Structure formats: structure tokens, C-alpha cells
Amino acid sequence: MEESNWEPKVIGFLCHWCSYAGADLSGSARLEYPHNIRIIRIPCSGRVDPMFILRALQNGVDGVLVSGCHPGDCHYQSGNFHARRKFAVINRLLKYVGIEPERVQFSWVAASEGPKMAQVIKEFVEGVRKVGPNRLFKDEKKDGE
Amino acid sequence: MENRLKEEAGKLLKEGKVDYIVGYGKGTVNLRTSPLITNKEEDLEGLVINPFIANNLSRYPVELKGRVGIVVKGCDSRSLTSLMQDKKVKREDLIIFGIPCEGVVDLKKLAGQIGAEIDRVTDAEKEGENLTLQVDGSKKTIPFRDVIFDKCYGCEHPTPLEYDVLLGSEVTPNLDIEKSLEKIKALDDMDTPERWDYWKEQFSKCIRCYGCRNVCPACFCERCFVDVNMPQWVATYATWQDNLTFQLIRTLHVAGRCSDCGECERACPVGIPLRSLQRKMVEEVKDLFGHEVGIDKDAPPVFSHYEATDPDEFMK
Numbered sequence: 001m002e003e004s005n006w007e008p009k010v011i012g013f014l015c016h017w018c019s020y021a022g023a024d025l026s027g028s029a030r031l032e033y034p035h036n037i038r039i040i041r042i043p044c045s046g047r048v049d050p051m052f053i054l055r056a057l058q059n060g061v062d063g064v065l066v067s068g069c070h071p072g073d074c075h076y077q078s079g080n081f082h083a084r085r086k087f088a089v090i091n092r093l094l095k096y097v098g099i100e101p102e103r104v105q106f107s108w109v110a111a112s113e114g115p116k117m118a119q120v121i122k123e124f125v126e127g128v129r130k131v132g133p134n135r136l137f138k139d140e141k142k143d144g145e
Numbered sequence: 146m147e148n149r150l151k152e153e154a155g156k157l158l159k160e161g162k163v164d165y166i167v168g169y170g171k172g173t174v175n176l177r178t179s180p181l182i183t184n185k186e187e188d189l190e191g192l193v194i195n196p197f198i199a200n201n202l203s204r205y206p207v208e209l210k211g212r213v214g215i216v217v218k219g220c221d222s223r224s225l226t227s228l229m230q231d232k233k234v235k236r237e238d239l240i241i242f243g244i245p246c247e248g249v250v251d252l253k254k255l256a257g258q259i260g261a262e263i264d265r266v267t268d269a270e271k272e273g274e275n276l277t278l279q280v281d282g283s284k285k286t287i288p289f290r291d292v293i294f295d296k297c298y299g300c301e302h303p304t305p306l307e308y309d310v311l312l313g314s315e316v317t318p319n320l321d322i323e324k325s326l327e328k329i330k331a332l333d334d335m336d337t338p339e340r341w342d343y344w345k346e347q348f349s350k351c352i353r354c355y356g357c358r359n360v361c362p363a364c365f366c367e368r369c370f371v372d373v374n375m376p377q378w379v380a381t382y383a384t385w386q387d388n389l390t391f392q393l394i395r396t397l398h399v400a401g402r403c404s405d406c407g408e409c410e411r412a413c414p415v416g417i418p419l420r421s422l423q424r425k426m427v428e429e430v431k432d433l434f435g436h437e438v439g440i441d442k443d444a445p446p447v448f449s450h451y452e453a454t455d456p457d458e459f460m461k
Contacts, residue, residue: 050393050394050397051370051378051390051394054390054393054394055378055390058386058387058390071453071457072453078451081451081453081455082448082451084451084455084457084460085433085434085447085448085451085455086397086448087459087460088433088455088456088457088459089397089400089401089426089429089430089433090397091459092426092429092433093393093396093397093400093422093425093426093429094393095337096332096333096340096422096425096429097340097341097344097389097393097422098335098337098338098339098340098341098342098343098344099337099341100337105461106459106460106461107460107461108460120461123461124461136341137386139386
């Protein structure tokens with residue numbers, strides 16, 4: 001695709017009980033959010049393995065959004081608390097190795113927060129658009145051939 | 146010190162209090178030491194303690210079935226405690242010989258200092274603050290603290306925290322945190338794309354020998370994610386993309402378990418500064434959760450519990 005009409009492609013890992021339902025609600029409320037996001041439903045934000053995020057980036061998506069229930073609201077009692085610890089470390093490590101912080105985002109969105117979900121996606125996609133296409137894992141030599 | 150170790154270890158084997166002794170023996174190349182694992186009393190003559198005992202032996206009791214008498218330095222003892230937290234070894238199965246450690250010689254640094262290959266050094270002895278060497282038949286003296294591993298400058302617990310027998314007297318930490326974190330600071334000062342390019346270049350060298358994983362005491366998964374083929378997370382051959390992904394995930398897996406023993410970097414045959422990744426995470430875990438590795442053997446592993454007040458200012 002040419003640079004000028006590049007559109008970010010981002011993946012959203014949304015937890016089944018809150019954020020996915022939140023996205024659903026924003027849909028039924030006819031709220032608009034960017035079509036750049038491809039949503040993958042997961043049982044809990046605790047299900048997110050750091051490998052999901054890295055593999056997604058390696059495979060060329062421009063951003064990864066992970067979203068789950070607010071702390072204390074987890075359907076499985078503590079899944080998101082465990083996830084939060086994991087995310088904190090992932091976040092620091094990715095920044096440290098030089099992945100733009102705009103590319104990976106973690107959010108809490110409840111099932112009732114349809115407008116917030118739309119807002120989160122909108123802001124995230126805008127952030128990704130600013131940092132541009134993901135060339136992190138590209139091999140310049142091979143691509144030039 | 147050495148004699149006391151031999152004596153005590155011999156007694157343990159004779160009385161049947163342990164099944165194995167895990168310690169350091171002379172290596173095949175001058176100065177180097179290698180792990181000595183034995184259940185025979187006569188082998189104990191080979192045990193050594195000197196400023197070259199680099200290996201972290203705490204990995205072995207996990208694989209050895211039975212009771213083990215093990216020799217540890219400060220950093221190794223914290224690895225061992227971390228393994229106790231993860232319930233990989235039981236405290237009651239271990240007799241721990243603690244070595245108060247003033248630092249371990251980095252043979253790469255030493256070779257640089259004397260400007261010669263290590264095998265030309267026939268004898269080395271630590272005398273006070275200096276290391277006296279015999280190089281090609283002539284005597285050479287260099288300051289000891291110039292040739293120890295970077296990790297040793299930042300060592301806050303040179304005396305093992307957990308031991309049954311302490312060989313020698315306690316050592317007070319001689320800290321030079323700045324020197325220990327020099328490389329990390331340099332990386333922190335780079336801007337984001339520069340850092341990525343740095344790691345990209347480093348991991349282009351990786352031949353995926355898995356030495357870092359195999360030597361790491363915190364890498365104890367029964368089946369490593371890189372060996373899993375459904376799904377195949379990373380390719381079995383070496384590309385810098387997968388090499389980097391592998392190492393990043395490994396770094397996350399050992400975060401909160403890594404005691405900064407530096408074995409990954411020492412084992413790396415192509416010289417990737419792996420400690421710059423692992424040590425950074427030691428700092429981050431401490432900063433985020435106030436968790437210091439291997440201090441309290443009864444504390445839960447850092448990622449198996451949580452606090453309601455955990456930091457989440459990064460959540461949006």
C-alpha cells in the first residue's frame with residue numbers, strides 16, 4: 001500500500017465480560033469508532049500472554065490494544081489483578097527495547113462503558129497513526145528486493 | 146576455606162545426610178572452574194574455592210533428585226531462594242555452603258587487561274585488593290576490582306542470605322551501582338528507535354544455541370515455549386526477529402525471579418549483552434512491586450500474587 005493512503009491496522013484483545021461487551025454496547029448505541037481495529041475476544045485480560053502482543057507486532061499490525069474489566073470487577077475474581085502486574089512489566093520492557101509506547105496500550109473498560117470504548121479505540125488509533133506504519137520487524141534488505 | 150568445605154562435605158556424604166555434593170571443580174582450561182557434581186567421597190578432593198567460581202550452581206538441585214549439599218555465592222543463594230519460592234526445591238532437602246564473595250573475575254575483562262589469552266596465565270592468586278598473575282612466566286599485578294563482573298559492582302548481598310555453613314566471615318557490600326548499571330544507563334539515554342536498532346543488531350548475532358536459557362536457574366519450565374510447535378511461537382531457525390522475540394519473552398518469564406547472576410551473558414557465545422535486559426527488569430520489578438529477588442523464601446513469587454494497590458498509571 002502506498003504511504004499516502006496508509007491506514008493503521010490495530011488488534012484489540014478484549015475480555016469477554018467487560019470490554020467486548022462494552023464494544024458491543026457502543027455498536028448498539030450506534031456510536032462510531034474507527035474501523036481500523038480488529039477485535040479478538042478473550043476470556044479474561046489475564047489470558048493475554050506477552051507472546052500475543054509480540055507476535056502481533058512481528059506479524060505487522062501497527063498497534064495492539066488490550067482491554068479488560070476494571071480492577072475489582074473481574075468475572076474470575078482476580079484475573080485482571082494478575083494481568084495488571086504482567087502488563088506493568090511488559091509495558092516497561094517494550095519501552096526499554098525501543099517499541100514506541102503508542103503501539104501498545106492497556107485499558108480498563110466496563111460492559112456499561114460503550115462511549116468510553118469508542119473513545120479509547122479512537123484515541124488509540126490516532127496515536128498509532130501518529131507514529132506511523134509498524135516497520136519494527138521489517139527486514140529492510142529483503143523488502144527492498 | 147577449601148579444606149573446611151572438603152571436610153564438611155565429606156562428612157555429609159559419609160553420614161548419608163545428602164545424596165550429592167554440588168560445588169566447583171577445576172576446569173579444563175587454566176583459571177576456569179566448572180561444576181563438580183558427585184556422590185563419591187573421593188571426588189571431593191577436587192573441590193575448589195577461588196575468585197574464578199563464576200557458575201551459578203543453584204540450577205542443579207532442581208534436576209538432581211534427592212538431597213543436595215550445594216556451594217553458593219551471594220547471588221546464587223538468592224537464585225536458590227527464588228527457586229524455593231517457586232517450590233522447585235525444598236529447603237529441607239538442601240545443605241547450603243555459603244561463600245562470602247568479594248566478586249568474581251570476568252575472564253574476558255582479565256584477558257583485556259593483560260592483553261593476552263587466558264590460557265597464558267598459569268597461576269592467579271588474590272592478595273588483598275590485587276590479583277597476582279603469572280603470565281608467560283612473569284609476574285603481573287592488577288587491581289582485583291578492575292576485572293570483576295559488572296554485576297559484582299552492584300551486589301548488595303555478597304554474603305549468602307540463606308546458608309547452613311558459612312565458609313569464611315561475612316563480607317560488607319562494596320557498592321558502585323553506577324558502574325554496575327553503566328550499559329543500562331547508556332541504553333536509557335538513547336532515543337526509542339536507536340534502542341530498537343541496537344537490539345536488532347545485537348540479536349542478529351544470536352545463533353539460538355539456547356545457552357542463556359539452559360544456564361539460567363530461573364528458566365525451569367518443563368517445556369520451553371520455543372520448543373512448543375502447536376502453536377509454533379518462534380521459528381526453529383535463527384532470524385533476528387524471532388531471536389529478539391524469544392529473548393524478550395524469556396526476559397518476561399524470568400522477571401521477578403532473576404537475581405542478576407549474569408550467567409546468561411556469560412554463557413552467550415556471541416557476546417550479546419543479555420544482562421542489560423535482565424538487570425533492567427530487576428530494577429523495574431523492584432520499582433513497580435517493591436519485590437527484591439531471593440530475600441524471603443516464604444514470600445510468594447511476584448507474579449502469582451497481587452495487591453489491590455499495584456501501580457496502574459500506565460493503564461488508559
